Amino acid sequence: MKNNETVLLGHGSGGRLSHDLIHNLFVRYFRNDILLIQGDSAVLPVIHGTICLTTDSFVVDPIFFPGGNIGNLAIAGTVNDLAVSGAKPEYLSAAFILEEGFPMSDLEEIVKTMAEEASKAGVFIVTGDTKVVERGKCDKLFINTSGVGSLLPDSEGIIAGKNIKIGDKIIINGFIGDHGMAVMSARNNLQINSPVESDCACLNGLISDALQFKSAIKFMRDATRGGLGTVLAELCHHKPFGINLLEEAVPVRENVRGMCELLGFDPLYVANEGKVVMVVAAESANSILHIMQQHPLGKESAIIGEIMEHHAGKTWLLTSIGGKRIVDMPAGEQLPRIC
Amino acid sequence: MKYIDEYRNKEKILSLSAQIKKISTKKVRLMEVCGGHTMAIQRFGIPDLLPETVELVSGPGCPVCVTSRSYIDKAIAYSKLPNIIITTYGDLIRVPGSTSSLDKEKAKGANIRIVYSVLDALKIAQDNPDKKIVFLGIGFETTAPGSAAGIIKAQMAGLFNFSVFSAHKIMPPPMAALIDEGVDIQGYIGPGHVSSITGSHIFDFIPAKYGLGVVISGFEPLDLMQSIYMLVNQYETKSPAVEIQYSRAVKPEGNIKALEMLDEVFLMRDDWWRGLGILANSGLGINEKYASFDAEKQFEVEVEILKEDKGCICGTILKGISKPSDCKLFGKACTPAEPVGACMVSNEGACAAHYKYSRE
Incomplete structure (x- = not known):
């Protein structure tokens, strides 16, 4: 990525610019076998047990803050929603809504952070989407992540807290x-x-x-x-x-x-x-x-x-x-x- | 935290609690007339530390709560004039007017901005020379000098697109009116921030004329417990006086510079208070010299006068006659998310404080 490059409307068009962005940025950093297939859906191996699904959108302002950026937030938020449900987080999707003119170098830093955070947590980003809106129609970038994981055996009660007792x-x-x-x-x-x-x-x-x-x-x-x-x-x-x-x-x-x-x-x-x-x-x-x-x-x-x-x-x-x-x-x- | 933890020392607070229990023999009702005190008392759970003989009641100490609906209606009407930017402190934004509120108008597209100080409003005036900036001046002697300074600064900088819509009020008239109306209280927890501007002498008439004590208090739990101790002691020994507990911020003569600014810009006028009606010389209007910075003189709008909501007893709550829980709307039709009365909206309102911290 060149330093002075910015996000253009064409990057969300589905054409050549989109293709380049996906390959040079998202696939490059999120690299894994499922993502590399690049189909319209991620094809996941069989997950055993009960499946948990969660989704969350991230709109933090500012996108960079001490201790992190919107990228690690988008990974941690979804991983944690699965983990506190008693599930083992496994696969994530990541969708980006970008504002025209957003600096490509910032986007790269955020995507890199997401990849590092996902790797630390042992989860794979297996599918995604990119849309670009005109300048002023969104604030820099918004990210949505969804995640699936398998519920650990005997942890069905955790999510609703149905076994809570006096004295706990x-x-x-x-x-x-x-x-x-x-x-x-x-x-x-x-x-x-x-x-x-x-x-x-x-x-x-x-x-x-x-x-x-x-x-x-x-x-x-x-x-x-x-x-x-x-x-x-x-x-x-x-x-x-x-x-x-x-x-x-x-x-x-x-x-x-x-x-x-x-x-x-x-x-x-x-x-x-x-x-x-x-x-x-x-x-x-x-x-x-x-x-x-x-x-x-x-x-x-x-x-x-x-x-x-x-x-x-x-x-x-x-x-x-x-x-x-x-x-x-x-x-x-x-x-x-x-x- | 240095300078804070000292005032939250559990042993000292519990020792004061024991001392109050020891000296209090007769039933005594003490009123706080500062929203900051209302909030601190509930937040730290102070009523729990007092004997049954000592009761705390909230008075008209929240500026948003005592302001009339027609003020909000008028601010909304200003926001609909062409090329206007309304600037306001955040606590006013959700207060219901007769048919709408500033945040609802903002969502519909009115140019309404939240500012943290009048200086922010001046900056907006400077950056938008083609717009007219109206600052909603609300608050007691604490915030009124800020508005006065804003007007003086605007004149010096030639910012004639800036004006103030004043709802500023002063504290002594309602404190007198409550006693005149026969509200059952035996002492005032005096407002700490107001007094840091005005000094303590403005309350001298209360012991002199009415035989009630005033102790000007700080905002930390130890401050409040000490002030309550001092008031109970005054009452038990029949020696009402004005005392300053909050001596690290309040001087008897007040802040001379701020008082001079108030004199320079404002003049006293009769004003309407929720629960108390019109009180003579209780409001601060902008004087002739600064008329070009007075929104009420610069813009003409018509506002239909509508009655206050039926069922809402904000008025008697502000007088300390009723408690929030006495209101049949409290916690049901009226909650912080869907407030009916101003006492539920403002962060300093008695209903909001009770809803947030002490609902049983």
């Missing part, structure tokens, strides 16, 4: 709010002394380690848009149990806390892109915690709360000063276009 513990794999504040600081050009990096990462490796204790893991969800607070508020909504969340136990970095104070955000509702919330049986909580802490993405894992018989349907935050309050789903979006 809640675990998170580290600091909350990093992604939201990283994007926020990039978006507003905030001069922060110790910049925050996005936590964007594929969690299937960490989750696979924890699933050694599969029978003890009752529920998993990745805390993306809406943050930890929304996950917990949704989890107990209309359920016969409540949740106690200990503010002091929830890991929040100093600089994220500082930015949240400054900008008026509540870290509980700030987006993450590499955090899984788990509900686990009390007797196995420490073993699971220990195993997660051995993984690079789980060093700061912590037990942050408990399933309660009291206040069914509600999440209570026991505040760090000894008070308590409700944690509810937020009314609107705290930050639009965060992923």
Whole structure:
């Protein structure tokens, strides 16, 4: 790719320019046997067991931010949706909507990041699509990824959390709010002394380690848009149990806390892109915690709360000063276009 | 976090909680008149740390909540004039007017932009010389100096395409009106940010005339607990006074420079408050000298006066007579996603704070 090249309407036309773009960029970086066939569909080998399918679109603004770009976000988002469902992520599709005039060098960097992230997670990008719209009709680029994976044996209950019991513990794999504040600081050009990096990462490796204790893991969800607070508020909504969340136990970095104070955000509702919330049986909580802490993405894992018989349907935050309050789903979006 | 954690020290807060319990013998209702306090009290779970004798009620401390619907209607009408850009703080954008809101108009194509300060609005005025920029000036003594500075700056820079639509109001008149109306309170948690501008003397008439205490408080839990302790102590020892707990930000004489700017640009006028009606000399209009920066004098629009929503009791909530949970719309027809009254929209509104943090 030449440095000064930009995306033209012709790159989405299906003609020669499209062909070149697909071969010189997408096929080159995503290279695998299934993709190389270049048919109208990817032909997948037989996948055993129950199949999980998920899809997600990525519109983050700005597309490059500390700790990542829209590319790793698009891979991690879909991989994580499969992993927290108790599935082993295997194949992904990637569709691009590009704005005319978008720098080809940026596109290349993003595609390269996607390839690296997919390789780290052990998944293959096997099919895709490219469309180009006139300048001003979309903002730089949007990416959609879909993914399929096979549900691991005996993990059907995880997705709905149907085996949750009073006394179960809640675990998170580290600091909350990093992604939201990283994007926020990039978006507003905030001069922060110790910049925050996005936590964007594929969690299937960490989750696979924890699933050694599969029978003890009752529920998993990745805390993306809406943050930890929304996950917990949704989890107990209309359920016969409540949740106690200990503010002091929830890991929040100093600089994220500082930015949240400054900008008026509540870290509980700030987006993450590499955090899984788990509900686990009390007797196995420490073993699971220990195993997660051995993984690079789980060093700061912590037990942050408990399933309660009291206040069914509600999440209570026991505040760090000894008070308590409700944690509810937020009314609107705290930050639009965060992923 | 340095300078924050000191004010969130659990041992000190619990010790104050114990001391308040010890000295409080009589039932006392304390009102906060600052939306920032309303939010902090709920966010940290402070009511949980107080004895049954001490009750906190929210007053008219949220500027968005006390502003009339016709103000929103008029701002929407301005947005429909040719070549206009409306600039506003974010908390106004979802407030329902009689038939629409600024965010609905924005979605339909009106040129409405959210700004974080009046300086952003001035920049827009500078970058768009062929457009007319109206800044929605809302807030108490805290934000009014910002609007005044914007107008003074616009004049110095010759930005005559900039104007302010003022809904600025001042705090002492409603505080007096509430006591005159016989609202059952025994002390005020004084507004910290307002007082950093005005100083504490503007509240001297409250103990002098009405025999109620005012303690000007900071926004951290330790600040609030200490202020509550001071007010309970004043009440128990029958020694009402104006005291400054938030001494790291508030001086008795206030911010002289900001006060001079208010004097330069604004003049007092009678103004309408939700729940309280028209209060004499409670609003800030732009004076004759700066009339060319006064949106109300620059643009003419007609707005039909419509009644406030039936069933919504924002008015009595803002007076501390009712609690949000007393409203039959609360949490049902009126939620932050589909607000009926302004108290549910604004981040600082009593209904929003109760919905978010303490709904049982």
